[in-house]
Amino acid sequence: MNALKWxxxxxxxxxxxxxxxxxxxxxxxxxxxxxxxxxxxxxxxxLLVYSDGxxxxxxxxxxxxxxxxxxxxxxxxxxxxNKQTLTFIDGMMTQSEAEVDSTGVPSAMIAAIKTAASxxxxxxxxxxxxxxxxxxxxxxxxxxxxxEPRLYKIVVRGDCVTLVxxxxxxxxxxxx
Amino acid sequence: xxxxxxxxxxxITKVRLNFLFLLVVLPLASCMTRVSSRLVTEEGESRxxxxxxxxxxxxxxxxxxxxxxxxxxxxxxxxxxxxxLDVQSYMASHKCTIQLNGGMLQKVSFDVDNTKxxxxxxxxxxELAKTQIESMPKGLKNEGPAGGERSSAAYLEQPGAMLFKxxxxxxxxxxxxxxxxxxxxxxxxxxxxxxxxxxxxxxxxAPVKQKADMEVKQGAxxxxxxxSVPAGFAVKRVTIRFGAGTPMDLKAGTFKLTGTSLxxxxxxxxxxxxxxxxxxxxxxxxxxxxxxxxxxxxxVVAK
Numbered sequence: 001m002n003a004l005k006w007x008x009x010x011x012x013x014x015x016x017x018x019x020x021x022x023x024x025x026x027x028x029x030x031x032x033x034x035x036x037x038x039x040x041x042x043x044x045x046x047l048l049v050y051s052d053g054x055x056x057x058x059x060x061x062x063x064x065x066x067x068x069x070x071x072x073x074x075x076x077x078x079x080x081x082n083k084q085t086l087t088f089i090d091g092m093m094t095q096s097e098a099e100v101d102s103t104g105v106p107s108a109m110i111a112a113i114k115t116a117a118s119x120x121x122x123x124x125x126x127x128x129x130x131x132x133x134x135x136x137x138x139x140x141x142x143x144x145x146x147x148e149p150r151l152y153k154i155v156v157r158g159d160c161v162t163l164v165x166x167x168x169x170x171x172x173x174x175x176x
Numbered sequence: 177x178x179x180x181x182x183x184x185x186x187x188i189t190k191v192r193l194n195f196l197f198l199l200v201v202l203p204l205a206s207c208m209t210r211v212s213s214r215l216v217t218e219e220g221e222s223r224x225x226x227x228x229x230x231x232x233x234x235x236x237x238x239x240x241x242x243x244x245x246x247x248x249x250x251x252x253x254x255x256x257x258x259x260x261l262d263v264q265s266y267m268a269s270h271k272c273t274i275q276l277n278g279g280m281l282q283k284v285s286f287d288v289d290n291t292k293x294x295x296x297x298x299x300x301x302x303e304l305a306k307t308q309i310e311s312m313p314k315g316l317k318n319e320g321p322a323g324g325e326r327s328s329a330a331y332l333e334q335p336g337a338m339l340f341k342x343x344x345x346x347x348x349x350x351x352x353x354x355x356x357x358x359x360x361x362x363x364x365x366x367x368x369x370x371x372x373x374x375x376x377x378x379x380x381x382a383p384v385k386q387k388a389d390m391e392v393k394q395g396a397x398x399x400x401x402x403x404s405v406p407a408g409f410a411v412k413r414v415t416i417r418f419g420a421g422t423p424m425d426l427k428a429g430t431f432k433l434t435g436t437s438l439x440x441x442x443x444x445x446x447x448x449x450x451x452x453x454x455x456x457x458x459x460x461x462x463x464x465x466x467x468x469x470x471x472x473x474x475x476v477v478a479k
Contacts, residue, residue: 032257038213038284039231039259046342046349050238050245062249064234067344075286077209085285090251091232149238149247151342153349164348 022084027070037074041065043092047113047163050149059114061154065091113154113161211286213261226262227274229281230254234342236351250339253279386436388472394479395444398454400472402436413457414440415469418448423455431456446476 044066049059152163216224230253237248263272275283340351388400414431415423431440455469
């Protein structure tokens with residue numbers, strides 16, 4: 001009978017130690033082949049700058065998946081109940097989107113970024129790195145033709161916002 | 177694992193108790209639900225088990241309107257990032273629902289109860305546990321490879337529309353313009369000869385593009401490899417144009433299809449150097465409606 005009790009206790013202990021949850025981690029480059037879990041991208045904020053066709057510049061802040069930051073979510077359940085719903089919008093987990101918003105661009109900053117970016121574009125500060133398209137001031141807006149919308153990644157560090165363009169040399173830091 | 181049983185017990189009782197131990201503890205240890213999602217590689221495509229989904233690739237669609245430009249963001253499935261999502265339960269009950277939108281993951285719901293079977297097992301310890309194993313996930317619906325296929329070319333049908341791929345790297349982000357290009361070849365059956373992947377009826381579609389040279393020297397050979405070449409189809413015409421210029425027909429004999437490899441000799445006189453667009457026109461014998469050309473972007477450099 002002692003052995004039977006021991007068996008029952010063991011079983012009970014195992015049941016009580018059951019667990020459930022969701023492990024989330026970022027996926028380092030090159031680890032995609034071996035990693036196991038549901039993939040999604042972290043969200044990031046981008047500044048879209050384009051011409052309205054009449055020579056003036058339009059700016060818009062958009063949220064896109066950051067394809068350089070791939071994440072892996074792996075739900076696990078062991079002797080437990082687990083009810084989870086993972087919702088994705090455009091490949092981004094909606095829960096993560098809220099986190100990014102808090103660390104990315106506060107909504108109050110967006111208007112300031114758009115204004116500063118428009119001014120920077122008109123002043124020729126947002127250089128596209130194309131030597132064949134030199135020019136400044138109003139010419140810059142004219143050169144931003146239909147074929148050339150620009151996209152900048154918005155990186156907020158402290159009191160400064162850096163708009164990163166096609167490469168790290170093509171970026172501008174705007175004080176807020 | 178071994179039980180320290182009372183030495184006074186006889187052998188049969190010991191065996192019975194050990195059997196009971198295994199009957200209870202091992203099933204308990206295996207009561208779990210496993211969610212697996214792995215990258216589907218070209219080599220392991222047939223072996224990978226589970227619902228396929230793809231990560232999105234962001235694009236910007238720019239269309240001219242009366243009031244200026246209209247810019248919309250588009251999320252298209254990235255065919256290079258395909259994953260198989262598989263859910264399995266061992267001695268547990270679970271309900272899993274996976275929703276896809278255009279081949280991309282939209283919602284994954286798990287409702288797992290691993291304690292149910294465990295509780296049942298404990299309750300039945302005195303009378304030989306009766307377990308129910310539900311290893312197959314419920315509610316899974318495989319959308320299939322063709323379910324979410326969409327071609328970016330479809331978005332370029334509006335006059336003046338331009339599509340830009342958002343290319344991100346650690347260093348920054350850039351927009352790369354996407355030109356209309358056909359990724360799938362319309363196939364038409366000829367007297368029952370059979371098209372490509374259509375299966376039956378009047379034909380269907382077949383994937384054609386696989387890889388192509390991005391850069392070629394003046395007078396050198398540009399190579400493209402097709403995923404498949406439907407029976408009866410042949411390359412009849414190849415044009416080249418610089419930027420938005422007028423396309424120029426390449427002379428017959430300067431392009432040749434061997435198996436699934438196409439070799440096109442770029443004229444030595446190609447000038448200026450830079451970005452060109454090649455259109456490869458297909459036709460099939462007896463097919464009155466040759467399909468749209470396959471478009472390729474290539475940079476011509478000095479020899």
